[in-house]
Amino acid sequence: MIKINKNDINAFFAAVAEKMPLYLPVKKAGETNYGMYAEGAEVDLTTLKTVKSAKDFFFPQSETMMKFRKEGKNIDIIDVREDKEPFVIFGVRACDYKAFSVLDNVFLQEPVDTFYKARRDAAIICTLACGRPEESCFCKVFGIDAADPQGDVTCFLTENGLMLRANTEKGEALLSLYNNSEKADEKEVKAAQDKTREIIKKLPFSNLDLSRFTEENLKELFAAEEWKELSEACLGCGTCTFVCPTCQCFDIREFKTRQGVIRYRCWDSCMYSDFTQMAAANPRTTQLQRFRQRFMHKLIYYPSQYGGTYSCVGCGRCVNKCPQHLNIVKVIKKLGGKND
C-alpha cells in the first residue's frame, strides 16, 4: 500500500489524467457528481454520495445504438460504435461498486450486451472507503463492507493523505504512473476502517431483516395487503429509479433527422404508467402494481434469477431523494421479517 500526502493528491490526479480520462466526484453548483478531472476542478472526496450513482459510466442515461439511412423502400444500418479507450473512475464507494456487479449479472449474461461490455472492459476502477457513513446508509444489510471496497485500486482517505492499495494488475499499472509516493502506514488505515465500522454498527438501518424475501414467499408477498399503504403516496415520478445504482430498465426509441433515423436507448422506469402499455392492454394499470413491481424485482425476482443477490446495495439515495419519503427501507421494514 502506498501513501500520497494530502498536498500531493492533486498531482497524482494530474499524472493519471495526463495518460487517460479520469472521472471523479466534482462539486459543481453545490452538488457533487462524477465529472472529468481538469485543472481547477473542485474535486470533492469528502461528500459521501454523488447525487447520481456511478452507473452512467457503463449504462449511460442515453446512448445511440445505431443509425439508419432510408431511401425509398431501402434501408441501410450504420453501426456507430467505436473502440473504447481505457479510462479511470476514482472515488467509487463500496455500495456503487457492488452495484456494478448487480448490473453485470444482467448485461454480461448471455446474450452479452456488447454496448455495456465495451465500457466495462475499458474501465479502471478506484474505490474509496467510506469515512463517515450516513444515517440513510444500509449497505451492511447486503453484506457490503463500506470500510474495505474492492476494485482495481482501493483508496483510504485519512487526515494525513490518501492511501492506495492495488488489487489487480490494472490497478498496479495505474499506481505506477505516479512516483512521488511513500509507503503507507497500515495501522493508520486499520484505525480508519475500525472507526467506519463502529459508525456503521450504530446506523439506524444497519440491521434490517430480509429473511422473508425468498422465492418461496413470492406469491404471498405479491398478494400482501401492505402494498396499498406503502404505495399510496407514490407520485410515479421515477426519481428513485434514476438515482438508483442498480435500476437497469431501459427503453429503445428512435427519432428522425434529415440524415436518417437514430435509434437510441435511455433509462426507463417501471414506475411510469406507459412502461408496460401495449396497444390492446396494460398488465400494470395502477401505481400500486408498478410500485410493487419495483420492490418485488429488487428483493425477490432479481435474487431468484441471479443466485440470491439482491438488486439493492443500500446506498440510501432513494431514502434521501423521494419527494414523498417512500423508499425500500419502509418496504423491508413492513414485509422483510422481524423489523421493529
Next chain:
Amino acid sequence: MINENLIPKIGVVTDIRKDTPDVKTFRVVGTDGKKLFEHLPGQCAMVSIPGEGECMFSITSSPTNKEYMEFSIKKCGCVTEVIHSIEVGQMITVRGPYGRNFPVEGDFRGKDLLFIAGGIGLAPLRSVINYVRDNRSNYGKVVVVYGARSMDDLVDIEEIKTQWVKEPNFEVYLTIDRPQEGWDGHVGFVPAYVKELGLDPNMTAVLCGPPIMIKFTLAGLLELGFSKERVYTTLELRMKCGIGKCGRCNVGNKFVCKDGPVFRMDELDELPDEY
C-alpha cells in the same frame, strides 16, 4: 464487435397477403433472397420500420419452410398501422429469434395434439401446426379448434380449407361468434365449443388467443379432465430488447421474451397473476 442481439438484419417484404379486414401476412427474406435466420415453432422476432418503432411478433411460418419467414400481423397500434401501409419491396429490419419455443422435439413427440386458437391467436400456432404437418409421423392425432368474431376474421382460411382438412388423422373445427350469411359451420364462442366437442383429455393442448378466451377455455379443459402439465400457451407483453435486459416483460421472476413466450399452465400457476 457487432452485437447481433440488438443490431437487426435487413429484410425485404416479398409478398403481402390480406387475411382479414385487419390482419395481413408479410413474407420476408434477406437482401440476398435467402431466409434471414432459422427459428423454432413459437419463437418471436423484433420487426421494425426504422423511425416508426419496433415490435415483437411471433414468427407465423414453420421452421420447415426453408425459403422465407412469414409474420401475420394485426393492425391494432401505432407500429402495426404503419406496417399495414407498406408495399411489396419495402425493406424492414428483423432481429431474433427470441424466446423459448414449443417443445415440438420434446414433450410433443408421439402425442395427440390439440390446438385451440382465437382470432389472431392462430398466428403463433400456425408455426407449430405446419411443423407438425411436415413431420407428420412424429406425432399422433391432431385436432384444431379455431374461432373468430366472424368468418371474415379467420386468418388464412384458405390454407386451412384447402390443405389442413385433407391431412390424415387431422380434424379441424371452426367456429364464429355470431351467425352470418354464407356460414354453415358452427356458431359460438371457443370455450363453449371446446366443451361441446368432448375432447380426449389425454391430448396435449396448446392455447392461444385473447386472455379472456384462454381463461375460460382452460377452465373448460380442466373440467374435461386435462391436466395443467399438458396445456401450453404463449404470452405477449410489451418488449424492447428481447433478451431479458430491458426489464419490462416480466411476469414475476420470468421474462416473457427469454423464459417464454411459451409457458405450461402449471408454470404460470407459480407466477403472480399479472399478464
